[in-house]
Amino acid sequence: MNSYVKDALLEWKEEMLQQKREIDEEYEKIKCDLQLYSYKSGITKQVIQSTINDEIITNIKTAYHIPFVxxxxxxxxxxxxxxxxRKVYQMFVEKIEKVSETEDNEA
Known part of the structure; x- marks a missing residue:
């Protein structure tokens, strides 16, 4: 594989890896937020189940439970x-690597 093509593929692979890293960071943040809201909705559900006053239940549902869910x-x-x-960008990286390896082996 000539160096221009190899360098261009390597550069493209790095771009894809950077995109994937950014998505991975966002994924981890959202994963934590998802866990937080799971706890919040679970806790408010338990409080609602333990409360007998209908007005308080309605207020809790409106203010907390429904928005959390x-x-x-x-x-x-x-x-x-x-x-x-994440899967898409990983596929890009893998396909670029495969083409690079194939071309290296044929050279």
């Missing part, structure tokens, strides 16, 4: 999107 579901969807992006 909605945020949890939103984060769950977002983390799925990030997982897909």
């Amino acid at each position: 909605e945020k949890y579901e939103e984060l769950k969807q977002y983390i799925k999107e990030l997982e897909e992006k």
Whole structure:
């Protein structure tokens, strides 16, 4: 493989790796947020179940539980999107490596 092609592929691979690193960082942050909202919604659910006053239950649901569950579901969807992006960029890296190796072996 001539050096121009090899260098260009290496540069492209580094770009893909950088994109993947950024996605990985975002994934870890969202994973922590997802855990936090899981705890928040679980705790508010337990408090609601232990409360007998309907007005307090309604207030807790409105102020905390429903928003926490909605945020949890939103984060769950977002983390799925990030997982897909991670896979895509990993495929780029693997395909670039495979082409580079194939070309090196043929040279």
